[in-house]
Amino acid sequence: MWKFIRIAVIVIVVLLGGVLIVAATKPDTFRIERSADIKAPPEKILVYIADFHRWGLWSPYEKLDPAMQRDYSGAATGKGAVYSWASDGKAGAGRMEIADVSPTRVLIELDFAKPFESHNMAEFTLTPGGDATNPDTKVTWAMYGPNLFIGKVMSLFFDTDKMIGADFETGLANLKAEAEKAD
Numbered sequence: 001m002w003k004f005i006r007i008a009v010i011v012i013v014v015l016l017g018g019v020l021i022v023a024a025t026k027p028d029t030f031r032i033e034r035s036a037d038i039k040a041p042p043e044k045i046l047v048y049i050a051d052f053h054r055w056g057l058w059s060p061y062e063k064l065d066p067a068m069q070r071d072y073s074g075a076a077t078g079k080g081a082v083y084s085w086a087s088d089g090k091a092g093a094g095r096m097e098i099a100d101v102s103p104t105r106v107l108i109e110l111d112f113a114k115p116f117e118s119h120n121m122a123e124f125t126l127t128p129g130g131d132a133t134n135p136d137t138k139v140t141w142a143m144y145g146p147n148l149f150i151g152k153v154m155s156l157f158f159d160t161d162k163m164i165g166a167d168f169e170t171g172l173a174n175l176k177a178e179a180e181k182a183d
Contacts, residue, residue, distance in 0.1 A: 027146065030144060030145065031055065036176055038175065039180050046106070048175055052083035055083070059174070064089060064090040065089035067089070068091050073082040083095070094110065095111045105120075105126065120144060120146075124140070158162075
């Protein structure tokens with residue numbers, strides 16, 4: 001019996017060590033991004049991104065917890081606008097601050113407190129196309145930052161690009177519907 005327990009412990013230690021070694025070889029940074037074409041000029045789309053009060057119209061994260069606590073501070077819109085949230089559900093807790101806005105880009109400092117602390121950047125890039133009578137904008141939603149060791153381990157068991165990417169695709173589809181409706 002003790003021999004079996006000793007062998008089981010050795011196997012578990014070797015497997016755990018293998019997981020940790022493989023995780024250590026993962027990249028130190030990550031980037032997840034998705035894009036969508038929206039039949040509207042960048043300035044029509046930008047108002048939905050640079051105003052946290054409008055995120056409820058299109059962001060899939062706003063629908064994760066109806067009881068989520070929200071707080072807006074700083075500038076009303078654009079650079080310096082701050083949005084904090086806290087949820088006992090799937091949304092966790094964190095803070096976003098718009099760090100920079102231009103006619104074709106919004107850069108957001110994204111800090112999560114729950115379920116795991118992390119500090120990332122979210123970036124929306126708007127690439128205009130088409131013409132004045134038929135505008136078309138490619139909108140790219142990206143999140144990037146350091147790939148902490150816990151993230152490296154989790155990436156062995158979960159495809160975070162696929163999970164977060166699916167949220168981005170939903171958000172971009174919602175943004176498209178809103179911007180094209182308004183246009």
